[in-house]
Amino acid sequence: MSGRMRGRTAVITGAGSGIGRAAAELFAAEGAAVAVFDVRQDAAQETVDKITAAGGTAMAVAVDVSSAESVQAAIDRTAAEWGAVHVLYNNAGVNSTGSVAEATEEDWDRCFAVNVKGTFLCSRAAVPHMRKAGGGAIVNQASVAALAGIPNFAAYCAAKGAVVSLTRSMAADLASDGIRVNAICPGTVFTPLMEPLLRARGDGDLEAGLAKTVAKYPIGRLGTPEEIARVALFLSSDEASFMTGSIVASDGGMTAV
Template sequence: MAISGRLTDKIALITGAGSGFGRASALRFAAEGASVVCVDRNADAAHSAADDIAAAGGTALALTADVSSAADAERMTTTTLEHFGRIDIVFANAGIPGSGDAHTTTEEEWDRVIAINLKGVWLTSKYALPHMVERRSGVIINQASVGGLIGIPGIFPYAAAKGGVISMTRQMAAAYAPHNIRVNAICPGGVYTPLVELSRQK
């Protein structure tokens, strides 16, 4: 990993950093010079990403957290601030698949997907935002999906969550622009990641 410098001295907190988009982003952010907090509910995966960054000459911290838990979300923010002193970038990437249509999706599946893919995105930023507002600086990236923009059969709870992320991002962008905080969502299409593989196995 050759370190360049576009993110030199930046502190980035990335959820779901143990695999897929999150891991690739963590490695890329580190390659651009950022110190990366690799958050994942799988401790081994979080440490693996952080270890790979360190082995390549970068700086990383591994944390285990469930983004749907307010206590965990607050703890990962507090730990990052204690370790690095600030947070410049938050990438709320953690997510799970969600299959079914309106009449087949169970209430349990709906609650599980919404808790992680929508509530978790909110909580990831909730505790970092006061720090960013105080500093009048920050970047928040929310992981949405093309599934939140167009109709795709068979992913009802996932689409609802990602559509919510898109609307939430618009509101956040308007609310925090006066504080010099940039909020954007990214909406990738189908990319073969462990999450996609998991959804195909169901």
Template sequence: MFQLTGKTAVITGGGSGIGKAIAKIFARQEAQVAIIELNKANGESTIQEITNAGGKASLYTCDVSKQSEVKQVFDQIYADLGKVNILVNSAGVSHIGNLEKTTEADFDRLFAVNVKGVYNCLLYGVEKMKLTGGGAIVNLASIAGIIGIPDRFAYSMSKGAVLSMTLSVARDYIDQNIRCNCISPGRVHTPFVDDFLKKNYPGQEQEMFQKLSKTQPIGRMGTPDEMAALVLYLCSDEAGFVTGSDYNIDGGFLRIK
């Protein structure tokens, strides 16, 4: 089950965190993986891990907030690999701060990457999928886009937009055999968390890590691999009846606090 043999999967932000985990599990399930990543060194590291394990992957460097770059990259992927069957929009940035602690520059950065970046990749991903009979899209939203979380004003805004774009694409392209879903993770242990703790709580990293972990009823943070497993299902043929859905994957944060 959940094999992706013969499919080409485009994954943005595949150089680290959740995007990297998705790229690796897709390659393990025999997809041809195309990683779109701004950080070339991180992207190359993921490619190396995949190829060392016997998978197939290629790297395309791009700033997803720049539409001309995204168009060029998707054209190149299509020329190189002949199709786009799967698109996962994982690239994103975060910001901590309420309304008054969010500058215009902060807001513009979050919008450019998390909203416009997803729009750009959806635009050209859908274009390529229509050429080969459809496909599956998964966007990474967040529980922050569904409920109020302290000090996440701009981040919540951007993830709410991702959820709305997911529903619109699912509705507008259902007749083109394109499915579009999103996942809404809770707190996931990625390098971002470690960097945040190191910067804001020097000397108290372990204590704060435990405190943040316990905000989820399950008592811990999620792992990138757990997020990737859900994305794999949603992009597989086994999820052929699933579209326009948002999957909370949050250790019980929303429902059983």
């Protein structure tokens, strides 16, 4: 590791599992102090235990990104503990299935509350701390669902599309503060979020669901959490100093065909 994040404080939401956990471990290995935000305290603590066992610095923060009060308290606690917030990876997200004819209003609202409002609330709370630090980097987690119409994911496609638009708007607003804002559009990554969907796609057979999904990827396989975490690390680092408002697909060619 090259210590690209040495001296930085990074907040990663949804870091108790999947891509967020992989990112928390990677950012910590690169020298960041990582605030592991998750609605599940036990999951966040598990990530922290892994990081500290590897010699890194992290703290678990129980937070619901869809609640303004919870987010403000969590971000302020991080800044109070470590003196600054330099990086925010808005990764927490939930799925929602069904076409517009089937999706429930409750599912639609939850999908937007976590994926879109959560991104807004965490960014709103973090920006003053980044301004105080003289700048920062925000990475928003979108999805290939923002770039292509994935069947039976109406609310999720719409929510991730909103994350892409919000990213561009934030980039325009915050550039003068030295805050860069970019989004990642990952293709399918095998995580707890995706497992039930892949199983359903195979009519209950996970292997069949995986095969159907992999067929859509020119690269011939799904992504790994670590592959997406490396993109987030790059966008958060000074190596991406001329990038803001970029929508970066990391999808094995899925949206190229």
